[in-house]
Amino acid sequence: MKEINILLILILLFLGFFFMPITNNLFQESLFSAVSLLHDYARKHVLTCLVPAMFIAGAISIFVKKDVVLKYLGCDSNKILSYTIASVSGSILAVCSCTILPLFASIRKRGAGLGPAITFLFSGPAINIAAIFLTFSVLGFSIGLARVVSAIGLSIIVGLSMALIFRERSEGGKLYLEESSEIDVSSRIIIPFFFSLVMVLVVNGLSIELPLKYVTMGILTLVVALIAIFIFSKETSKSWLTETWHFSKMLIPLLFIGVFIAGFIMPLIPQHLIEQIVGKNNLLGNLIASLFGAFMYFSTLTEIPILQALIAKGMAKGPALALLLAGPSLSLPNMLVIRKVLGSKRTIVYVMLVILYSTMAGLMFGNI
Numbered sequence: 001m002k003e004i005n006i007l008l009i010l011i012l013l014f015l016g017f018f019f020m021p022i023t024n025n026l027f028q029e030s031l032f033s034a035v036s037l038l039h040d041y042a043r044k045h046v047l048t049c050l051v052p053a054m055f056i057a058g059a060i061s062i063f064v065k066k067d068v069v070l071k072y073l074g075c076d077s078n079k080i081l082s083y084t085i086a087s088v089s090g091s092i093l094a095v096c097s098c099t100i101l102p103l104f105a106s107i108r109k110r111g112a113g114l115g116p117a118i119t120f121l122f123s124g125p126a127i128n129i130a131a132i133f134l135t136f137s138v139l140g141f142s143i144g145l146a147r148v149v150s151a152i153g154l155s156i157i158v159g160l161s162m163a164l165i166f167r168e169r170s171e172g173g174k175l176y177l178e179e180s181s182e183i184d185v186s187s188r189i190i191i192p193f194f195f196s197l198v199m200v201l202v203v204n205g206l207s208i209e210l211p212l213k214y215v216t217m218g219i220l221t222l223v224v225a226l227i228a229i230f231i232f233s234k235e236t237s238k239s240w241l242t243e244t245w246h247f248s249k250m251l252i253p254l255l256f257i258g259v260f261i262a263g264f265i266m267p268l269i270p271q272h273l274i275e276q277i278v279g280k281n282n283l284l285g286n287l288i289a290s291l292f293g294a295f296m297y298f299s300t301l302t303e304i305p306i307l308q309a310l311i312a313k314g315m316a317k318g319p320a321l322a323l324l325l326a327g328p329s330l331s332l333p334n335m336l337v338i339r340k341v342l343g344s345k346r347t348i349v350y351v352m353l354v355i356l357y358s359t360m361a362g363l364m365f366g367n368i
Contacts, residue, residue: 026267026268029267030263030264030265030266030267030268031264033263033264033266033267034260034261034262034263034264035260035263036263037259037260037262037263037266037297038256038259038260038263041256041259041297045096045098045099048200048204048217049095049096049099049201049204050098050099050102050252050255052197052200052201052204053095053099053100053101053102053103053201054102054244054247054248054251054252055197055224055240055244056102056103056106056194056197056198056201057102057103057105057106057243057244057247058106058240058241058242058243058244058245058246058247059193059194059197059240059243059244060103060106060107060110061106061109061110061243061246061247062236062239062240062243063185063190063193063194063240064110066110066111069107069110069111069112070111072085073085073086073107073111073112073113073116073117073120074111074112074113074116075113075114077113077116082113082115082116083115083116083119083156083159083160085116086112086116086117086119086120086123086155086156086159087119087120087123087127087152087155087156087159088123088127088152089120089124090103090120090123090124090125090127090128091123091127091128091129091132095124095125095128095201096125096298096328096331097125097297097298097328097329097330097331097333097334098255098258098259098297098331098333098334098337099125099201100120100121100124100125101121101251101255101334101337101338101341102247102248102251103120103124104117104120104121104124104341105247105250105251105337105341106247107120108341113163114159114162114163114166114342114346115159115160115162115163116159117159118155118158118159118162118163118350119155119156119158119159120155121329121338122151122154122155122158122159122329122354123151123152123155123329125328125329126147126151126155126324126325126328126329127147127148127151127152127155128205129205130205130206130207131303131304131328132144132147132148134304135147135304135324138304138305138308139304139307139308139311139320142317143317143320143321143324146321146361146365147321147324147325150321150325150361150365151325151329154325154354154357154358154361157357158350158353158354158357161353162346162349162350162353165349166346166349185232185236189227189231189232192223192227193223193224193227193228196220196221196223196224196227197220197224199220200217200220200221200224203216203217203220204217228240250337250340251337251340254333254336254337254340255333255336255337256333257333257336258297258331258332258333258334258335258336258337259297259332259333261332261333262295262296262297262331262332262333263297265295266296269292274288274292275310275313275314275315278292278310278315278316278319278320278323279314279315279316280316281316281317281318281319281362281363281366281367282363283359283363285316285318285319286318286319286322286358286359286360286362286363286366287322287355287359288319289315289318289319289320289322289323289326289358289359289362290322290323290325290326290354290355290356290358290359290362291326291355292323292327293322293323293324293325293326293327293328293330293358294326294327294330294331294351294354294355294358295330295331295332296327296331296332297331297332297333297334298327298328298331303323303324303327303328307320307323307324310323316366317365317366318362318363318364318365318366318367319362319366320362321361321362321365321366322358322359322361322362322363323358323362325354325357325358325361325362326354326355326358329354330351330354330355335347335351338350
């Protein structure tokens, strides 16, 4: 059966390249858009966002005790406490829908319940401090406040909905990864280690001069490296790097494929038609805005200038909020990785819930 699948893939590849409309202008534009977006993602986000997130995910998998995760985010934890923590814990991180994924996968692996983990996955990219401040300053107070309230509220509602639909009797889930063992390290060492790791992402999201930003990130990276080399045991550092590699090889290829596909289909979307549809605060306008946000890829903070341009062209405030909610939390690359972590059925339901609730929130906000 495996050999037949390989043969079919080879045949499809041959047919795809054979009939590829290489001279078509729209195809060339789409291909350039795909390569351009992937180039931009590689230059601006891989080293400063994605790689630090992978190392943080590996550290969570190794150093964070499973009973701590179960206490605050597990299936049997206090629901009010667990969902509150999950809904706001991503606020200090300047992460996009892709960078949040290794962190989501790592807490899921350590035993976080489906509901709180989904809440963290949805809210993290939507409520990071930098994005919130920029929303208030660029788009105005009403949309900024609506984004904060809706993102936190919807993240909890989506998480609760997933937990109710897919009831779990045990913690976490199969992540297609080897089970990692906990490693005991003194809190005097692990606190500055984790602080330095997380601050790399935080500093990257700050609006400061680039030389200061890169020097600060370099110092923080040096602190992490010195701790790993001179304080951790050889076995501890090896285990951390091994877990980081597990997450990297599972997530990064899918992210690159997803970013390429998202870039390819962007020129195929009739921009003028979208602008006409989202100019009205009706069900169709909010649904189109949610769908557009869900399947496109927005890197950290880029959804705001894009939305500013759409509003200037007549986009209504309801669809604007719908896009602000669905856009940062979902993307095509994001969906591919979530499927790897949660499976096809849960991923489809999650995507549908995000689109549905974002549409409803936009519709309600537009009628206020």
